[in-house]
Amino acid sequence: MLTCPECHTHYPHGSLVCLNDGHTFVQNEDSRQMVQTILRGLPVARALELRVEHVDGITFSGTIPLIVIAKARLNGPPIRIGRRDAKASPTVFPEIDFHNYFVGSTERPPISRIHAVIEVIDNVAQICSASSVPTFVRRTGQATAFALTVRQYHELKHLDTIYLSSPEGRHIRLRVYSPAH
Amino acid sequence: MNHGHFLGARLQVRYTLGRYVTHVSGPTEVQLLLDIRPVTQNPGAPPLDLRLVIDRSTSMQEESCPGSGKSKLDMVKDAVREIIDDLGPNDCLSIVSFDQALRVDLKRTHMDAKGSELAKTAITSLVAHGNTFISDALREALSPNVINGHATKVLLFTDGDCTSDPVRDHTALVNLADQARSTQLPMLIYGTGVDYNWSLLRQLSVRAGNGSCTKHIMDMSELREHLRGELAYLRGTAVEGLEVSGLSQNGVQVTGVTRFMPDMHELPSFDSEKAHPYDFFKPSFFKDQSGALDVSRGQQYLINLLVEDYFLKECGLIEINLVGRTTGKLTLFKNFHEAFLVTGLFTKDANLASPVNADVLKIQLMIAAARLAREQNYEKAEDLYRKAGDYTTATTMGRLRELHRTGQRNAVDVARTSQTMTGKAVSMIYTRTPETKE
Structure with missing residues (x-):
């Protein structure tokens, strides 16, 4: 005091x-x-914005609000996708956090606290499943999605669709937009 | 051809904590400075829809300031004529004037060559006469629908309170503020002299939200510069209908929120026993309907948080949500909803704590200075502005102190000017000139 x-x-x-x-x-x-300042870039327009030069990173859209990962952040530590759980894991803060989607629901959330991670390896953005609850990826043009095994890396390409949990059941679907296209 | 400005703007959020690493000892205060700013090479310069509401009561015939030789109404006319010259053919203007009755001098008209002539004729024809009754004229200005894609603003100029039927006028004004909020139509109110109801008009702009504000002008000759600046900001509008909210995390309480644009405003605390305000904070939450965001000013907040003493290492403080829509003609993908978690670093070891951030300290000092100025303690306010490094406002405070001490100007006039200046002081730190490119 x-x-x-x-x-x-x-x-x-x-x-x-x-x-x-x-x-x-x-x-x-x-x-x-x-003078410590933390910067965060948030493009507010969606897919079409990517055609404008200043969007630099990978953008997801789909059934959720737009999430943007700046290129500088992508080259940093792995980006965790999951849901925050203040009771069970008070110190875990996934960078892409879906806990809001399950607030008030009595059902068990379909995704894990740390469900998957995105990492750049050899200059290629890759997704890695981090949970026994599966992550599915469907490449554009393909009819079906395939499941990633735990710790399996998969290169992310423009217009890939990511399913957190099985697409047959409750899941979160993400669409990848790459600024290179 | 670059169509970037049609596709939407990029929003940059910058946040700064009072200390990068905070020493926790008992309940500890953490300051969070939030800067939200559209960053775009070309915001698309949306067409404007300006709605002027001009007081033409008898008091507007008085001199704008001693020795100027021009009446307040003349000064308003001069400033508006200049604005008309700056408007393009896609911009719209309407003029409503009032004494005890309203008169529509110009319906919403595009400012092409013919429209400009009509507007100037309408302005020239204004003659000061009669009493004051504001609400009917304001209702008339608010009534036309907002044109999609236009940056809209109601500009009210007055120097008097209602003299004919204040009860009916004041009640109606409150309802009109609610109407302005629901239609997201911001109001910019300019008052001059000592006879108008400053408190009521301030409340009116707070209630209307969406970037509404009330400014007091001691000398109406300054109005021209005010309007010119406002026009430049409006042309840089890149985001509309921005609503900023924050959800504090476990073990964190919101203890105060101050918004900086278009002038400094401390959000009221939520009181469940009273009719709660639209923009407010409570320990778990804050919400502010900020309105349009332009590239020159953006929007800034200082949020004071109280964290529990068990905070250690990296902990989540507050989740900030930004909801709004980008301007431009493309309706697809206009709406956005962004959320992010602000985290802080905490330690129990006082030696590991970071020094305080200079920007945060400066803003805190300026908020304290503004409070002192509000209490007419101009001398102490001057000291604090100097301590904060804002020598311009410190000089202004010194001048106001002299005017107050010598009695050259009415104390009420000085007090209202000081509130306008202190509100402007913080906002000017974050205002870039409209020409500045990111």
């Missing part, structure tokens, strides 16, 4: 400024040295 020496108002730990008189609780910190 912090107390303003001028107006004696109490503030929680971590407060920066007294809003009554502007007294600053920050001392001996060279804030100019540490």
Whole structure:
């Protein structure tokens, strides 16, 4: 707890400024040295946007809102697809999180907490199944989707369809759009 | 040929925490600075639909400021004439003026050569006379349907409160604000002098939402610059109907939300016992109907969060949702709904905590300065603006302090000007000139 020496108002730990008189609780910190900013790019238009040069990454669309992965992020650590579960795994935050789709539902969610991951290997974006609940991929033009075994990598191509869980049952369907097309 | 501007804009969200790594000791405050900005080479410059509502009561005949030799109404006319010259043939303009009764001076007209002439004739014919009754004129301005793809704004100029039937006028204004919110029609209200109901008009713009705001102008000769800037921002509109909401995660409470555009506004807290406001925050949630987003200003928030003392390593703080639609003629794929989780890093070791972010500290100081200015403590506000590095606003505060001290201007006039200036101060940090390319 912090107390303003001028107006004696109490503030929680971590407060920066007294809003009554502007007294600053920050001392001996060279804030100019540490300006940390986290950037996040979100193209708001969908498939057609990809034809515009500034879209750079892989875009999914389908039965869910658009999700965009910036190229810089794609080259970073694996991107996890799953659903956040604050009770069972409070420290796991999948980058592509579908927990909102199961809030309030009494049924068991069809996808795992960490269902699959996307990773760039040899400059190629690949999806890898990370769960015993299957991930299916259907390439455009093909009639059927095939199941990935656990830890099986599969190259992602433009217009691929990804099914999280079996397409015969409850599942989430994703469509891949690549900026190269 | 690049059709990028028809296909929609790109939205960039930048968030900054008060400290990159926060030391947790008991319930701890975390500051989150959110900057949402359309980034596009060419926003498509949507056609405009401006609806002017002009007070022509007797008081508008008074001098705009001592010694200027021009009346307030003359100043409004000059500013509007300049705006008419800036409008293109695809833009629309309508003019409604009022004293105790409304008069439609110009129905919605395209500003081609003939339309411009009609508009200028209508403006020239305005003569100050009679009492003030605002709501009928505002209703008339709000009534035409919003044209799809047009950036629409109602501009109200007034210097007086209703004198003939204030109860009926004020009630009607509240209903009209609700109508403006539901049709997503933003209002920009310019007030001058000390006789108009500043509080009511401020409430009106807060209630109307969607980027509505009220500005006080001490000297009406500044109106021209205000309008010119507003026109430039409107032309850069790239997103419409933006609604920003946040869902705090387990162990996190929202303790305050301040929006910066078009002027600084602290969202009220949700009170279940009162009629709750449209834009509000409560410990678990906040929501703000921000409205249109232009490429020059975007939208920014400072969100204050309180986290529990068990937070350690990387933890989710708040899930931000952005819902809106891109401007442009292509209706396909216009709507968007984006969500992302803001996470923070926490430690129990005070030595591992990061220094405070300079931007966040500056904004916090400016919010404190604005509060002091609101209490007419201009001297302390000046100090804080200087401490925050905003020397322009600090100088303005010094000037207002002198005007207040010497009694050269009415204290009410000075107080309203200070609120307009403090609201503008934070927003100017994030405003880029319309020519700036990303």
